[in-house]
Amino acid sequence: LFIVFKRSSPAFANALARNVVGSVGARCMSSQVVPRTQDEIIAKPDSAAEFVLSSLDKLYNWAFTASTWPMTFGLACCAVEMMHMAAARYDQDRIGIVFRATPRQSDVMIVAGTLTNKMAPGLRKVYDQMPEPRWVVSMGSCANGGGYYHYSYSVVRGCDRVVPVDVYVPGCPPTAEALMYGMLQLQKKIKRNRVTTMWYRKY
Template sequence: MTFGLACCAVEMMHLSAPRYDQDRLGTFFRASPRQSDVMIVAGTLTNKMAPALRQVYDQMPEPRWVISMGSCANGGGYYHYSYSVVRGVDRVAPVDIYIPGCPPTAEALMYGMLQLKRKIRNTRSARMWYRK
């Protein structure tokens, strides 16, 4: 599930292009939160958009993970001192992977997704249904 709010969303699109081809890693963008396991939040999150992000997060099935992409999503970025900006996505939804940069490159996003795959593989919830 992509939640692109600013220029970092362009790097997300870059990752799905033929040069990086995220599909070969088994990662596909989905338009519906009910079909998604991971939400990538990219860009500045405003106070007005925060309830919508939380609603989309709540609609995702368990287990679910969140990737915070870019300095704006991680901590407010350039707009940190603005009255209308949430200072980090982790104030609205629990974040599993932080990807730094302004904007982070497609390689950084791919590395973050591989780190999340490693984290998922090592969790108990990922191993449970294999052993039943």
């Protein structure tokens, strides 16, 4: 009875009206100010130009998702699990992952292991030789943040200080299943990428 009385009171009606008007006004303001997201443009393009660009993005990203070729860059014990992912038990080839021995033909770099200060310039040089678009997977605690050798004078505390990282795979060492899951997440990220508007990210 108390709830019915409170809901039927004029104060409750006025408060409800203010909330409704405020929410409608906020939606109107947000529709005028907030631009559309990339997912909204791809899902429902407004113009022919957006339709063409989003279709090109879908085709380009589909091709890259089905053929992610990582650069073989094993630095420490994590490379053993990386090789395990390429073996017959997990068979990375079935999802389009093929290791390449040259940076000119690869678009993904898997940093597997401890990155030292002496190796950091070589890592950056190999990354610069990869064609764009390119992605980096940081595999293991040592590549993520120094790991067991975090306080060593000769270890870089995370390869993201040298190259931009897209996916972090935790573990010491991470299993082949974890690396496979990280590669699948990278493929999802590639699928959401907009190649036609990628140029502005450099500036």
